[in-house]
Amino acid sequence: MQICLFIIAGILCLIGVSECLECFNCRNIADQHSCTNTVQCSSTESCYLQTLHSGNEVRYNMGCQNNQLCSSVAVDPNGIIGRSIQKRQQYVCHECCSNNHCNEQLCAHRKPTSCIDDATFDCAHMNSILNICADIQHAKIICPKFCGLCQLVDGNWAASGAWSTCSLTCNNGTQIRTRICTNPAPANNGLNCSGPGVESKICTNQLCPVHGNWSDWSIWSNCSATCGVGVRQKTRTYTNPKPDRSGNDCVGESIEYTVCPNKPCSVIDGGWSTWESWQSCSVTCGVGQKLRSRTCTNPSPTLFGKTCGGNSEAFAVCANTACHVVAFNAHGLHVLSNLVNAFQTVIFNEGSAYDASTGHFTAPVDGIYYFTSQICVQANTAIWFYIKKAVQA
Structure with a gap:
């Protein structure tokens, strides 16, 4: 029977017999803003929001x-009757049905999806006088269809x-997050998102x-000496800032030196030391x-x-025993x-050390002697050759 009544009410709304209201329709929900279901009310009904308290839960x-139950008290001491065209039911504005205590537009029984002009406002006349359509933000509420x-x-x-x-890996940095105006995106001269x-x-x-x-x-x-040549220094420290929390030490020297010449303490000319002993002769013979x-x-x-005059080195001739040249x-x-x-x-036969008649070589002086020989023989022929050293009596 209830289904039939809804069908009949819907037919009446379609043929314009009565204005019908579209209301949000949910039961026992924790957040009224999460309600998305709607219902077509009959011409004798309006929307309501009822608040239920159970301990600390609402x-x-x-x-x-x-x-006829236009008073919120008739529904619930904490309930309201009504709705907003652009928002859900609110405590501050009710649809009061037969009185004018609230926004007059709420009593027009408009559907949330309707696009009609305010019946109490002459859009054509006001637009010709005040150009109301140029004020889009007001026109979309009062004369949306006309404009x-x-x-x-x-x-x-x-x-x-x-x-x-974080923008930094140490110390305080910043984090950002973004949002875009796409829920929905503005269209057809609609307002962009604020903020x-x-x-x-x-x-x-x-x-x-x-x-x-x-x-x-x-x-x-100050110079380290008051006369003659001295040095002076300057210093620095790695305290600008001092390394901390495993920071790097400074690279470079902490002290720098420079020469500082002064007037001479006294002028002393150089003098030669005594000659050193003669070195050995450059030859042995x-x-x-x-x-x-x-x-x-x-x-x-x-x-x-002044530096010393003259030479720091002296040379002299040295003669040793006569040298012997021996070669043959x-x-x-x-x-x-x-x-x-x-x-x-x-x-x-230099030095006449070789005797061709005997084949002997006699060393005239002590020393080291070198001999070389070249021997040519026929193939498959054996030959023996010796160099014999004889001790002279």
Whole structure:
């Protein structure tokens, strides 16, 4: 039977017999703003919002009720009757049905989805006088159909994105998150979303390490000497700032030196030391030379003193025993009876140490002697050759 009544009411609404109200319709919900179901009320009904209290919990009922129960007390001491064209039921504004205590538009029984002009407002006349359609934000409420604003959509923010990573890895930085005006996006001269699209907040990290840095150089110190040549220095420290929390130390030197010349303490000319002993002769035989030296240290000259005149080295001729030149070059085969080869041809024989008749070489002086020989034989022929050293009596 109830289904039939709804069908009949719907038919009456369609053929214009009666104006019908579209209300939000939910039961026992925790948030009235989460209700999306709607219901067509009959011409004798209006919307209501009922508040239910159970301990600390608040629940809501929403739907249609008889127009004769226009007082919220008739529904519930904490309930209201009514709705807003643009918002859900509110405590501050009721649909009062037969009186004028609330917004007159609420008593017009408009559907939330309707696009009609205010029946009490002459849109054509007011637009010709005040050009009301130019004021879009008011025209969309009073004369949306006349001003062609039925397709106007005001923008609304979509949910904000996730927070970005902190802008710094140490110390305090910032994080941002963004939101875009797409829920819905503004269309047909609708208002853009109000407020910033970017939100920021401070993010706290551990303190950054403090890397050391040099202080300014000190002024140069006094010279270390009042006469002659001295030095002076300047210093710096790595306290600008001092390294902390595993920060790096400074690179470089903390002290710098420079020479500071002064007037001479006294002028002293240099003097030669005594000659050193003669060094050994440059040769072991014949005529050579020997060397001796001295230094300009008796005394050493001061900064402005004269250096020593003359040479620091002296040379002298040294003569040793006469040198002996011994060399011979011979060739040929002449084997004597004692199996000694006496070379037949002697090219030269310096020092006459070689005796071609005996084939003997006699060393005239002590020393080291070098011999070389070249032997040519026929193939498949054996030959033995010895050099024998004889001890002279």
